[in-house]
Structures are given as C-alpha cells and as structure tokens.
Amino acid sequence: MGRYTKWVSTWGTATSISDRREAVYAKDLTIRYPIRLCFDGSKIRVRFSNLTGTEDVKIEKAFADNVQLKQRGQTPITIPAGKEITTDEIDFDAKAGQTVNISFYLKECTQMNAGTLVTGPLSGGTYAYGNFAEAEEFPEDFCRPTSWYYFLNTVDILTEEKNRALCCYGDSITAQDWPDYLQKELDQRGIKDIAVIRRAVCGTRILRQYDCITYQAYGLKGETRFPIETNIAGLEAVIIQHGINDIIHPVGVEVNKFRPMTDMPTFDDLKGGVEMLYLEHCKRNGLKAYSGTLLPIYGWRTYEKFRDDLRNEFNEWLRTSKGFDGCIDFDKAVRDAAMPEKFAEGFDSGDHLHPSKDAYRAMAKAAADFVENNMKK
Incomplete structure (x- = not known):
C-alpha cells in the first residue's frame, strides 16, 4: 500500500435549482471552475450532479487541467435526469494549495436546471461561448465570470489517512463568504488536514420547499437535501447553520400567495425537524454535528418581534442541546453588544439579514476557534 489510501473530498457545493429565468437552455458553452486542492494526493475524481434536472445532460468533454475525465472509460459523460455521477478516478499529482481547473464543454442544447449560487474569495468560475475546454485561457471577447455552479458538485482526492472533510x-x-474564509483561516493556523465542503442553497428551509418557479431556486427542503449533501468522502463533522428562512418567509397569502402564514413553524417544529432530519442522520452515520446559531434580523423587511423571539428560543436550544457535539455561536460573533437583536456596527451588509464581508470574517474566526479546539489532532 502506498502513502495515499483514503478518498477525501477537497471541494464541494450543493446542487439546487437554478434561477428560473426566460432562458433555461445553453448550447456550445464551456464552463471552467478553478478548484483549490487542500491535500497532497495521487488521484482525483469528480462528481457531477443533475439532481434537479428533468432531462439528461451530456458533457461532450471534461478536463481536470489537461487530464481528460471519463465515465466508465467513455466520453461524452452523461448525467441522467435526477441523478449524480462520479467520473473514473484519474492519476493526478495533487499538491495542497494547488489550483486545478475543472473545465467542461456542453456541445448540445442542455437544460441548465442544476445550479447553485455561491460567493467567496475561493469561489467563482468563467463561461465562454464555444469549445474551449482544452484551451489554456478563454478568449477575452467570448467569456464572462459567473458565481453560479452548474453540474460540478464535488472533487475528491486519494490522499493520506489523516485528512478529513468538514461540511458547512x-x-x-453559508452560500456566501464565511466557509471560504474558514478554509483560509484554518490554513493560516496550520490546520492542513481539514477540507471545508460547502453545502448551502440561498433561500432553503428546513421544513418546506417551494414548487412555484418564482422561488424554485430556493431549493429542496432539509429532509431531501441533508442525506444527499452529506454524501462526502472522508466526512467527519457537519456545521449546521439553518432555519432562518423558515422564520422570515411566511407573510400571509394576502401579501404573497406563495408564502402563507400556515408555513410559520413553532419552536417545536424547528427543534423536531433538526432532530429528526439532521441529528438522527448524523448519529446513524457516525458524524459529529455542530450547531450554528442564527444571525440577527432586526430591520429585515419581514422583521417582527414574534419572529425574533422564535429565533432567540431556537438559538438557546442550539447552544444547549445535548444532541449536538458543540455549538458555534455565530449570533454572538456578529451581534451588537448593546442591542443584540441587530448586527454590530459594520457587520450588516445593508439588508439587515446578510452579513458584511467583515462579519463573514468574524464568523469564520469563530468557526476556526471552535474547530481548533474541537477537531485539531
């Protein structure tokens, strides 16, 4: 046996439903995503997802840098509707800190249903009209940056036994910046054996999902998502920071017919959902579960005191429940000391729900402190 004996995910994102715009198909398109590798290793493999697609997707050709990716020794690679596939493993001299370009060409008319919006200092890709999957660089006149991840779901490395994955x-x-800042923070602290794998979808809820095209991009409910998104090679633990949309979305059909007040959960609903859908799954699969408290919402457009009361009650349970293996108090890291229902000065992005860049860094530092105290070997 060689030095590299264990498959561990080095990068990942969720698969959701792309925003339902006028154009939902693409043709003659190349997409490239630079992926930062966390570990040394000898092989890599790539998972593509068409989980939310209703038509098969054919990837004419795909590459990890200049090494072609195949499925069962063949190209093109086909991702059946509603399925995920993993490419054949390829020999690859992987180095920690190296950036590998995953490029793929969609020759035929392709349904672009399976996509997720992600931001952060380690995230983002580029698309180009035409076949440039093998090109060293895209032609400037025919390419644009994108924060949408289509089809690319996970990259695994055959690496050392000591390495492991942490799911956010x-x-x-979580679809925004703090997981990327967490990875950078761990690197700076010399914690080199943990890869941060982001599984996050804008607008998603624990208990419910939207089936109307207006809000389909808000993704699948927790019951559906969690078992799929914790399918991560070498996964040791999950940070669960989820539930704020269950609290802030319902407004009543007289305001928005897709957001009835009957969707408004009680504390017992949220607690029971997390216990049944998340904690039981972690226990069955030998995963540590870390809670992340929900952030301030004072000033958000649907803010009401009863919503904040529910958030605070839920947060107190997240801090104290013995069902978790620990808590990262994101709320405490970003809230105002004198008025804890709102963000601290400089920590509000401006919408009173999403943090600023500085707040995301503070969240990452709180998470890194926790990881260093609880996961460092």
Whole structure:
C-alpha cells in the first residue's frame, strides 16, 4: 500500500435549482471552475450532479487541467435526469494549495436546471461561448465570470489517512463568504488536514420547499437535501447553520400567495425537524454535528418581534442541546453588544439579514476557534 489510501473530498457545493429565468437552455458553452486542492494526493475524481434536472445532460468533454475525465472509460459523460455521477478516478499529482481547473464543454442544447449560487474569495468560475475546454485561457471577447455552479458538485482526492472533510450546511448566509474564509483561516493556523465542503442553497428551509418557479431556486427542503449533501468522502463533522428562512418567509397569502402564514413553524417544529432530519442522520452515520446559531434580523423587511423571539428560543436550544457535539455561536460573533437583536456596527451588509464581508470574517474566526479546539489532532 502506498502513502495515499483514503478518498477525501477537497471541494464541494450543493446542487439546487437554478434561477428560473426566460432562458433555461445553453448550447456550445464551456464552463471552467478553478478548484483549490487542500491535500497532497495521487488521484482525483469528480462528481457531477443533475439532481434537479428533468432531462439528461451530456458533457461532450471534461478536463481536470489537461487530464481528460471519463465515465466508465467513455466520453461524452452523461448525467441522467435526477441523478449524480462520479467520473473514473484519474492519476493526478495533487499538491495542497494547488489550483486545478475543472473545465467542461456542453456541445448540445442542455437544460441548465442544476445550479447553485455561491460567493467567496475561493469561489467563482468563467463561461465562454464555444469549445474551449482544452484551451489554456478563454478568449477575452467570448467569456464572462459567473458565481453560479452548474453540474460540478464535488472533487475528491486519494490522499493520506489523516485528512478529513468538514461540511458547512445551510442557506444563503453559508452560500456566501464565511466557509471560504474558514478554509483560509484554518490554513493560516496550520490546520492542513481539514477540507471545508460547502453545502448551502440561498433561500432553503428546513421544513418546506417551494414548487412555484418564482422561488424554485430556493431549493429542496432539509429532509431531501441533508442525506444527499452529506454524501462526502472522508466526512467527519457537519456545521449546521439553518432555519432562518423558515422564520422570515411566511407573510400571509394576502401579501404573497406563495408564502402563507400556515408555513410559520413553532419552536417545536424547528427543534423536531433538526432532530429528526439532521441529528438522527448524523448519529446513524457516525458524524459529529455542530450547531450554528442564527444571525440577527432586526430591520429585515419581514422583521417582527414574534419572529425574533422564535429565533432567540431556537438559538438557546442550539447552544444547549445535548444532541449536538458543540455549538458555534455565530449570533454572538456578529451581534451588537448593546442591542443584540441587530448586527454590530459594520457587520450588516445593508439588508439587515446578510452579513458584511467583515462579519463573514468574524464568523469564520469563530468557526476556526471552535474547530481548533474541537477537531485539531
């Protein structure tokens, strides 16, 4: 046996439903995502997802840098509707800190249903009209940056036994910057054996999902998502920071017919959902579950005191429940000391729900402190 004996995910994102715009198909399109590798290793493999698609997707050709990816020794690679596939493993001299470009070309008319919006200093890709999957660079006149991840779901490395993955699971707050800052913070602290795998979808809820095209991009409910999104090689623990959309979305059909007040959960609903859908799954699969408290919402457009009371009650349970293996108090890290229902000065992005860049860094620092105290070997 060689030095590299264990498959561990080095990068990942969720698969959701792309925003339902006028154009839902693409043709003759190349997409490239730079993926930062966390570990040394000898092989890599790539998972593509068409989980939310209703038509098969054919990837004419795909590459990890200049090494072609195949499925059962063949190209093109086909991702059946509603399925995920993993490419054949390829020999690859992977180095920690290296950036690998995953490029793929969609030759035929392709349904672009399976996509997730993600931001952060380690995130983002580029698309180009035409076949440039093998090109060293895209032509400037025919390419644009994108924060949408289509089809690419996970990248695994065959690496050392000591390495493991940590999943950050949540909604738009986790789909934004703090998981990337957490990875950078761990690197700076010399914690090199943990890869941060983001599984987050903007607008998603624990208990419910939207089936109307207006809000389909808000993704699948927790019951559906969690078992799929914790399918991560080498996964050791999950940070669960989820539930704020269950609290802030319902407004009543007289305001928005898709958001009835009957969707408004009680504390017992939220607690029971997390216990049944998340904690029981973690226990069955030998995963540590860490809670992440919900952030301030004072000033958000649907803010009401009863919503904040529910958030505070839920947060107190997240801090104290013995069902978790620990709590990262994100709320405490970003709230105002004198008025804890709102963000601290400089920590509000401006919408009174999503944090600023500085607040995301504070969240990452709180998470890194926790990881260093609880996961460092």
